[in-house]
Amino acid sequence: MLRVQGVSKHFGGLHAVEKASFDVPQGLITSMIGPNGAGKTTLFNVISGLLPQTEGRITFKGTDITGWPPHRIVAAGMGRTFQSLEYFDNLNVVENVIASRFCRTGSSLLESILGLPRDWRERRNNRQVAEELLEWVGLQDRMYFMPTELSYGMQRRLEVARALATEPDMMMMDEPTAGLTQSIVEGLMELIGRLKEMGKTIFLIEHNMNVVMSISDKVVVMNFGEMLAEGSPAEVQANPEVVDAYLGVRV
Ligand SMILES: Nc1ncnc2c1ncn2[C@@H]1O[C@H](COP(=O)(O)OP(=O)(O)OP(=O)(O)O)[C@@H](O)[C@H]1O
Ligand SMILES: [Mg+2]
Numbered sequence: 001m002l003r004v005q006g007v008s009k010h011f012g013g014l015h016a017v018e019k020a021s022f023d024v025p026q027g028l029i030t031s032m033i034g035p036n037g038a039g040k041t042t043l044f045n046v047i048s049g050l051l052p053q054t055e056g057r058i059t060f061k062g063t064d065i066t067g068w069p070p071h072r073i074v075a076a077g078m079g080r081t082f083q084s085l086e087y088f089d090n091l092n093v094v095e096n097v098i099a100s101r102f103c104r105t106g107s108s109l110l111e112s113i114l115g116l117p118r119d120w121r122e123r124r125n126n127r128q129v130a131e132e133l134l135e136w137v138g139l140q141d142r143m144y145f146m147p148t149e150l151s152y153g154m155q156r157r158l159e160v161a162r163a164l165a166t167e168p169d170m171m172m173m174d175e176p177t178a179g180l181t182q183s184i185v186e187g188l189m190e191l192i193g194r195l196k197e198m199g200k201t202i203f204l205i206e207h208n209m210n211v212v213m214s215i216s217d218k219v220v221v222m223n224f225g226e227m228l229a230e231g232s233p234a235e236v237q238a239n240p241e242v243v244d245a246y247l248g249v250r251v
Helices: 041-048 071-076 093-104 111-114 116-139 152-164 183-196 207-216 234-236 240-247
Strands: 002-011 014-024 029-033 055-060 078-081 172-173 201-205 218-222 225-229
Touching: 002 041, 002 172, 014 218, 029 041, 029 055, 041 172, 041 240, 055 116, 071 207, 071 225, 078 207, 093 116, 093 152, 116 152, 152 172, 152 183, 152 225, 183 201, 183 207, 207 234, 218 234, 225 234, 225 240, 234 240
Parallel strands: 029 201, 029 218, 078 172, 172 201
Antiparallel strands: 002 014, 002 055, 218 225
C-alpha cells in the first residue's frame, strides 16, 4: 500500500528522519514505535505531504506521491488523525465530519453559492454519510455536541470519523490511545480492529506496548531518526537492539 524508500527529513542540522525505508502492507495493521523525538510524527508529516522531505521517495498504491500537496494525497486515499487533536471548534460534531468531506465533493464553489441541484444532492449525501460514520464510531448520541464538550476518548473517535469521511484506503493514526484510560483504550482498539475488517490498511504510531503487540501485524521501530528494526511483534520483541534502545526490559 505504502512504500517509503530512503526518506530523510532534516531541520537544519537536526536529522529528524534519516534514510527510512519500509513498506506498509495492504489490509494489515502496521505500527511504528520508538522513543520520544525518534522522528515518528515527522515521518508521518512527510508521508502525508505536510512537510517536504529532504531526500527519498514515497510510493502510495503504486504511484510516486513524493512532493504532492496534502489535499492531493488525501484525495488519493490516505487519511490520518493527529497527535494533537485537530477539529473545528466552532462547528458541532456532525458539521466537523461534513467539513472533512470536502475532498470527496464535486460541486464547485459557484454551484454551492447558487444552490444548484448537484450541490443539494451532495449536501444531503454528505450529511447522511457523516451521520453513518458517527454511528459507526459510537458518537450517534453526540452529533450536536460541540467537540469541546466531548470527553478525550470521544474526541479521538471524532478524529477517526473525520479521517474516515475522506474515504481513505489507508488510515494513519498518530498515538490514537495517548492519554486514554485502559477501558477506553480497549474500545478504541476494537474500533481499529473493525477498520481492518472493513479492509482498511492501518498505519499507527503508538506508545502503548500492549496495544502494539496485540493488534499489529507488523512493527517498525525508529530510534534517533533511524530505523532500528522491522518485523512481526514477536520478532521485534526478541530483537536485542530494540530491547536495549527502547523496550528496556525483555517482555
Ligand atoms: N518543525 C520542526 N522544526 C524543527 N525541529 C523539529 C520540527 N518538528 C520536529 N522536530 C524535531 O525532530 C525530532 C523528531 O520529532 P518528532 O515529533 O517527529 O518525534 P516523535 O517520534 O513523533 O516523538 P513523540 O513520541 O514525542 O511524539 C525532534 O528532535 C523534534 O524536536
Ligand atoms: Mg510524535
